[in-house]
Amino acid sequence: MRFTTLAIAAMGLVAPTMAMAQNAPYSEAAPSVQPASVNPAGQALICRYYTYEGTVIRRRDCRTAHQWERLRLDTQRDVSNFQIRSLRQ
Numbered sequence: 846m847r848f849t850t851l852a853i854a855a856m857g858l859v860a861p862t863m864a865m866a867q868n869a870p871y872s873e874a875a876p877s878v879q880p881a882s883v884n885p886a887g888q889a890l891i892c893r894y895y896t897y898e899g900t901v902i903r904r905r906d907c908r909t910a911h912q913w914e915r916l917r918l919d920t921q922r923d924v925s926n927f928q929i930r931s932l933r934q
Contacts, residue, residue, distance in 0.1 A: 892907040908916070 888909040888911070890907045891910060891913060892905050893913075894903040894905055896903045
């Protein structure tokens with residue numbers, strides 16, 4: 846009885862993943878990614894490497910100087926808003 850219940854539960858978990866694997870063939874090409882050195886606006890890209898907790902491989906993030914500054918200001922605003930909201934409660 847336990848084995849039958851376990852087998853039915855396992856099939857319920859495995860069947861959807863098998864169906865998805867059949868619908869997505871491996872022969873499809875990955876979407877093309879534009880290299881970091883090509884920038885349509887002609888601005889220089891600044892690349893920074895990030896290593897997230899629990900990962901071994903570093904991830905490269907390339908943006909223009911304006912985009913990095915905008916990201917810094919947005920993050921600064923978000924942290925400030927969070928601190929203000931936490932003080933009000």
